[in-house]
Amino acid sequence: MQYQFELGMKVRDYECDLQGIVNNANYQHYIEHTRHEFLLSRGVSFAELHQRGIDAVVARLNMAFKTPLRSGDRFVSRLAMRKEGIKYIFQQDIFRLADQKPVIRATVEAVCLVQGRLGTCPELDALLLDAADASDNNGSVPAATPHPNA
Amino acid sequence: MQYQFELGMKVRDYECDLQGIVNNANYQHYIEHTRHEFLLSRGVSFAELHQRGIDAVVARLNMAFKTPLRSGDRFVSRLAMRKEGIKYIFQQDIFRLADQKPVIRATVEAVCLVQGRLGTCPELDALLLDAADASDNNGSVPAATPHPNA
């Protein structure tokens, strides 16, 4: 898999539920945050798009849960983006940092609403050119971020 | 204590953390939701106020944690409101339904921002008249809601 972006994070205890593992809904938070940081790393702010009436919204989510994260675990959230028709498709996989074990594998399909109607979003399309560049890039992650300790 | 409003709720498992009890931050969620339902029961929508540029914001919170709630617990969230200067002060207490044991006791001080500046909010002031009525009411809760099972 050719990823374009990755983000290091660490489990916060409040994200764990009574089973002692990260509650499933938090993986959706993790990958949403990863998408938004990916946009920001390319100069696109999700919040600013919203204020201009442009909303990227998720139309479909498919997520396989492989290994649960626990209190204190560090992990890397990786992302690749492509376009199919009007859909932006994000492959988003999370790996436990210690052993690179897959934690989740997710596919997210998003569409663009412009003033509430399905439309095109040049800001997101520009990221695709960037993706094409990345695929010439022999698998290196151009904007890999450091793995912060929190 | 003379309450003006109460709301029955039930712990949802995702609100419990690895200690097996409701994570403390969720009590802030519970009492925020109670305030907003109190407003709605008087015809005032927090979301609509925001769209009109009026934001009630919390300036100070004081919360004492008495008895932790656990998976499956039902509880009642009670509210009384008064005004001191420009501050709206909400006394918000939560009780476990089974035995009426106090769960938390909280005081919330809120102020009104109108187009981003400290101001007055007639919609909230109107609730105070209502509160004065309630205090003539011998302690009954005028708009008590049923305790739903979820």
Next chain:
Amino acid sequence: MQYQFELGMKVRDYECDLQGIVNNANYQHYIEHTRHEFLLSRGVSFAELHQRGIDAVVARLNMAFKTPLRSGDRFVSRLAMRKEGIKYIFQQDIFRLADQKPVIRATVEAVCLVQGRLGTCPELDALLLDAADASDNNGSVPAATPHPNA
């Protein structure tokens, strides 16, 4: 679709994000809570199962987002359950109460871990018999719950 269980809920404002709609991750919370309430309605406690070393864990989630919920919206969360091999498969759909518009459609695949190993869970299997009964039942929902106002 033949549902076995339904639960009425209402959006809480803290569940909405800066787009003014319910943040996607909260739909995972809603449907998790619905599964756990379904179990409870049949006398099975997710928290107690966990304490006995039995954990139902989600292996895969597929969710289509149809209509976003907003501040104040009431909704009904419906569930049907079946078994395929060792997997328990939950069809979980949420509808806006006002117009019965579909909000999300989700399929959740869960497996049972007994003392940490894949196993069978008689408590969950018992719910399937119940499901078979339901399917003789001409589509009525046997344990429909009231739609509380919060």
Next chain:
Amino acid sequence: MQYQFELGMKVRDYECDLQGIVNNANYQHYIEHTRHEFLLSRGVSFAELHQRGIDAVVARLNMAFKTPLRSGDRFVSRLAMRKEGIKYIFQQDIFRLADQKPVIRATVEAVCLVQGRLGTCPELDALLLDAADASDNNGSVPAATPHPNA
């Protein structure tokens, strides 16, 4: 104020609510995470303490909200700890990174439950010695962490 620990974080969009600012309950998450990271930086794991039957629980919280954080804001969460009787008192203040404006000022009172009964926790007491050392230290923060970008 003489702080012993600080943690850099960044607002995640899902933490913002329909007012476009970080929902108040998330500040409780931020400061809980800061306490747990403080413990970890001294070799004490909140999750492991729990598994050994030792639970640090919050008895009282007092929080003043000064400046709201918004999408994309970076912030520093600072902590000082002292003991009064059986209570561990954490002064926890958050500052916006860009201008060091105070975001919240909080005081958290915690007690130790050992097998469910009020008790002493040598692991936490050891952190106090550490605090005493810090106060000889002219205000520098001994274990300051870098400010990661997420």
